[in-house]
Amino acid sequence: MALSTKMGRLKASFAVDTSAAVNVLSEKAYLALKRASRGSQWPLRPNDLNLMGVTSEPLNILGIIRLPISLGKGTSIMRLDLYVASNFSLPTDGLLGLKSLKSNRMVIHPDINMIKFQGKGFQAMNQPMRLNSECGLNRKVNLGTLPAQTQAVPALQNVSSTQKDNRENWKVVNATVLGDHEIPHRVAMHIPVGPSQSYRRVLTSALKALVK
Known part of the structure; x- marks a missing residue:
């Protein structure tokens, strides 16, 4: 049985294990928590126990951390000590012990696959999975939600061959980018704008004039 919870400001899944004496958090989930705080919070305390995992293998404990864990609205936040393990093998972010x-x-x-806490029922996850181990990675800015704005990008280059880091000869032009588009790193292969075809032609002409 696994529960979806809030761990600080992040979502996290915890297996419910009545055979475990303590709470455990995976190293990946801990690192995601550190990324969310930009490394400014959640220091580890020294470990004081030798623990065995569900496979009877010793857990590699990195330290202990006290975290606020919430099951849902209308219930109080629990302050729990968790042992951070680098070789946590369950398909969840951690486990709650007895x-x-x-x-x-x-x-x-x-x-009924449910936990009751402070008079409220919380349904367990149908399929246990890690919820926060990849948090903070590969996030993209959606330009479509922002007003059109001036973006400074390198001048258009021929990138059919391998890119060269020759910044001395690069030029910078200003282009208005509309919609949800990513500007390639250092080199703009193309700058899609729209929706107007006439606007696209005007911008293309302006770019050519600036590059010349």
């Missing part, structure tokens, strides 16, 4: 389940008076209903 001590925290009992101290917070959580009631497990395996027949």
